[in-house]
Amino acid sequence: MTRVERAAPRRGGKRSGPPEPEFVQLLTPEGERVSHPDYSVDFTDDELRGLYRDLVTVRKLDAEATALQRQGELGIWASLLGQEAAQVGSGRALRKQDMAFPTYREHGVLYCRNIDPIMPLGLFRGVDQGGWDPVAHRFNMYTIVIGAQTLHATGYAMGIVKDGKVGDDDETSEAVIAYFGDGATSQGDVNEAFIFGSVYNAPIVFFCQNNQYAISEPLERQTRIPLYQRASGFGFPGIRVDGNDVLATYAVTRAALDNARHGQGPTLIEAYTYRMGAHTTSDDPTRYRVASEVEAWQAKDPVVRMRKLLEKQGIADEAFFAAVDEQAKVEAVALRERVLSMPDPDPVTMFDHVYPNGSPLIDKQRAEFESYHASFEGSH
Amino acid sequence: METLTLGKSLNLGLRRAMEDDSKVLIMGEDVGKLGGVFRITDGLQKDFGDERVIDTPLAEAGIVGTAIGLALRGYRPVVEIQFDGFVYPAYDQIVCQVAKFHYRSQGKVKLPMVIRIPFGGGIGAVEHHSESPEAYFSHTAGLKVVACSNPSDAYWMIQQAIASDDPIIFFEPKRRYWEKGEVDTAASLSSAYPLHSSRVLRSGADATLLAYGPMVRTCLDAATAAAEDGRNLEVIDLRSLSPLDMAPVFESVRKTGRAVVVHEAPGNIGLGAEVAARISEECFYSLEAPVLRVTGYDIPYPASRVEEEFLPDLDRVLEAVDRSFGF
Numbered sequence: 001m002t003r004v005e006r007a008a009p010r011r012g013g014k015r016s017g018p019p020e021p022e023f024v025q026l027l028t029p030e031g032e033r034v035s036h037p038d039y040s041v042d043f044t045d046d047e048l049r050g051l052y053r054d055l056v057t058v059r060k061l062d063a064e065a066t067a068l069q070r071q072g073e074l075g076i077w078a079s080l081l082g083q084e085a086a087q088v089g090s091g092r093a094l095r096k097q098d099m100a101f102p103t104y105r106e107h108g109v110l111y112c113r114n115i116d117p118i119m120p121l122g123l124f125r126g127v128d129q130g131g132w133d134p135v136a137h138r139f140n141m142y143t144i145v146i147g148a149q150t151l152h153a154t155g156y157a158m159g160i161v162k163d164g165k166v167g168d169d170d171e172t173s174e175a176v177i178a179y180f181g182d183g184a185t186s187q188g189d190v191n192e193a194f195i196f197g198s199v200y201n202a203p204i205v206f207f208c209q210n211n212q213y214a215i216s217e218p219l220e221r222q223t224r225i226p227l228y229q230r231a232s233g234f235g236f237p238g239i240r241v242d243g244n245d246v247l248a249t250y251a252v253t254r255a256a257l258d259n260a261r262h263g264q265g266p267t268l269i270e271a272y273t274y275r276m277g278a279h280t281t282s283d284d285p286t287r288y289r290v291a292s293e294v295e296a297w298q299a300k301d302p303v304v305r306m307r308k309l310l311e312k313q314g315i316a317d318e319a320f321f322a323a324v325d326e327q328a329k330v331e332a333v334a335l336r337e338r339v340l341s342m343p344d345p346d347p348v349t350m351f352d353h354v355y356p357n358g359s360p361l362i363d364k365q366r367a368e369f370e371s372y373h374a375s376f377e378g379s380h
Numbered sequence: 381m382e383t384l385t386l387g388k389s390l391n392l393g394l395r396r397a398m399e400d401d402s403k404v405l406i407m408g409e410d411v412g413k414l415g416g417v418f419r420i421t422d423g424l425q426k427d428f429g430d431e432r433v434i435d436t437p438l439a440e441a442g443i444v445g446t447a448i449g450l451a452l453r454g455y456r457p458v459v460e461i462q463f464d465g466f467v468y469p470a471y472d473q474i475v476c477q478v479a480k481f482h483y484r485s486q487g488k489v490k491l492p493m494v495i496r497i498p499f500g501g502g503i504g505a506v507e508h509h510s511e512s513p514e515a516y517f518s519h520t521a522g523l524k525v526v527a528c529s530n531p532s533d534a535y536w537m538i539q540q541a542i543a544s545d546d547p548i549i550f551f552e553p554k555r556r557y558w559e560k561g562e563v564d565t566a567a568s569l570s571s572a573y574p575l576h577s578s579r580v581l582r583s584g585a586d587a588t589l590l591a592y593g594p595m596v597r598t599c600l601d602a603a604t605a606a607a608e609d610g611r612n613l614e615v616i617d618l619r620s621l622s623p624l625d626m627a628p629v630f631e632s633v634r635k636t637g638r639a640v641v642v643h644e645a646p647g648n649i650g651l652g653a654e655v656a657a658r659i660s661e662e663c664f665y666s667l668e669a670p671v672l673r674v675t676g677y678d679i680p681y682p683a684s685r686v687e688e689e690f691l692p693d694l695d696r697v698l699e700a701v702d703r704s705f706g707f
Contacts, residue, residue: 129483129484131484132485132488133485134488135452136488141485141489145476148472148477150445151445151446151473152477155445155448155449155450155452155453156449156452156453158449159452159453159455160453162431188439188441189472192437192439192441192442193442193445193446195439196437196439196442352487353483353486354482355482355524356490356545359524359623361622361623362521
């Protein structure tokens with residue numbers, strides 16, 4: 001995208017006091033562009049419109065998936081509602097050669113990696129286990145176990161160092177981004193990933209979407225200090241960004257990724273955001289949070305503020321907004337149709353791919369399974 | 381032929397694997413400068429550098445988890461877990477991640493990793509240093525599990541495990557590290573005995589002893605002693621714990637009609653139970669007696685001053701053979 005002024009990430013500035021947390025912000029909830037001493041980024045009008053289109057589209061696709069679950073077409077869905085800017089901003093900040101390790105909620109990052117949004121729906125429909133090729137897509141499979149992927153990401157980043165792919169050339173040097181949530185910061189795996197990333201100076205960005213809740217448990221059950229401050233104990237910079245601000249998220253993530261690829265090691269980014277919906281479609285958030293809190297966050301909506309910016313700058317008109325909505329709808333309808341036509345797998349395929357080299361035990365059970373089912377053929 | 385200890389055979393096998401494939405990495409606690417607490421990786425960091433023989437932070441989940449990432453990147457990590465009882469922090473990464481990546485990805489991702497674990501007792505150690513956790517891993521689909529029992533197998537099996545695209549848990553009988561044997565280091569890897577195969581080490585017609593890892597030596601000694609009493613015991617080294625290679629076992633039991641399974645791990649829900657069940661399913665009409673087990677007791681590994689009473693030994697094996705003949 002455009003030029004980013006790099007700066008060594010530092011602990012939060014001193015510009016704003018309570019109740020707002022200290023964070024990097026370039027676009028206010030009212031749609032005002034503001035500056036930050038360490039992070040600035042110039043976007044072309046086209047790029048701003050593109051980011052808006054991304055935000056609207058991933059929200060629409062997400063809503064469609066939620067609807068599909070409600071209609072019984074998906075077993076479960078983990079909605080990204082409210083976290084669009086954190087995902088689009090960081091996802092667009094990745095360079096082509098970078099590798100991402102998602103949780104199970106990074107549908108927006110996946111979209112920004114130009115990956116077919118149908119891919120994760122097989123996992124949630126239950127027809128497969130989300131088995132895309134992580135290396136080919138530069139986007140690992142979704143990881144359900146909380147925090148486990150941060151170690152995979154760190155090991156992958158260690159491999160980049162071994163391959164001599166850390167360096168000054170932004171087009172060829174590689175970096176890794178590991179996604180996780182606020183709850184995951186309590187996991188041993190995540191803390192071990194911080195340690196390995198730090199001591200091997202791995203080119204990795206630890207991207208924490210602090211959406212304030214781990215299912216029902218609020219942030220105060222995970223930490224007594226702001227999460228980004230954890231980084232200092234591990235020996236690398238931590239920075240908090242307004243996760244509902246797509247511009248700031250982009251700027252901070254791009255700078256951290258480039259620092260990593262240049263050999264400056266890890267950064268922890270805490271994207272301060274809010275999960276507007278339930279943890280998953282199986283959850284009932286009214287049991288653990290109050291409506292006024294949700295309403296307060298509604299006023300900080302990531303999509304609305306971007307629309308306000310486009311309007312204020314006069315770089316988009318009603319026709320543009322209508323066209324974006326219409327295009328998102330078309331993509332959502334297409335997604336729905338493809339989900340509905342996803343076939344159930346042939347049961348015997350459950351025996352496939354347990355081992356690269358196969359196993360006589362599984363071969364035997366597969367044969368027994370087939371013979372057992374064949375014994376019913378023709379009988380009523 | 382060279383006469384080598386089991387530990388040195390592993391060391392030479394690792395060295396040869398590193399020479400053969402520049403993607404092979406060794407990772408673990410103290411594996412570099414120190415050469416591992418048992419010196420299995422002795423000299424490797426000096427010769428291959430610290431980018432390939434990596435002293436890691438003291439965090440087992442981290443070691444295995446980052447090894448997964450390195451494997452995704454195209455490396456072939458060989459992870460050392462320092463002692464059997466220290467593997468549990470990595471258990472989630474092994475069972476949920478290592479074992480399932482290939483399956484979840486519908487075959488698109490391979491994790492050619494080896495996780496080496498020195499296992500078993502008999503060395504007078506403090507707690508957590510003498511355990512036999514092989515059943516935990518053998519129960520998990522997606523992992524292959526092997527155990528070597530002698531220097532020649534140690535030398536070849538470690539190379540075969542590293543060359544395999546399957547993730548493999550590699551158990552080493554730590555109390556046998558210093559035992560010597562003949563190793564034909566000039567042979568080629570392709571001519572080595574197949575990795576996932578059990579092997580008849582001593583033939584006999586009267587009863588079949590089945591063991592792996594450290595108990596193979598115990599069973600061979602028991603067979604020697606039994607021969608003095610006129611009983612010819614067949615001894616099979618299972619070698620591969622997952623998958624089990626049962627065909628030679630069935631053939632043996634059909635011949636002898638009697639089988640005794642021996643392992644250090646507690647008997648309850650152990651490998652011996654699976655072996656016994658398979659034998660009874662396949663060799664029911666050949667059996668002269670129930671399949672018997674000689675195992676560690678179903679207690680935590682005891683204090684080392686009494687471990688000799690916990691561990692199966694020659695006398696307990698022969699006593700079980702006697703019981704088999706009593707049916």
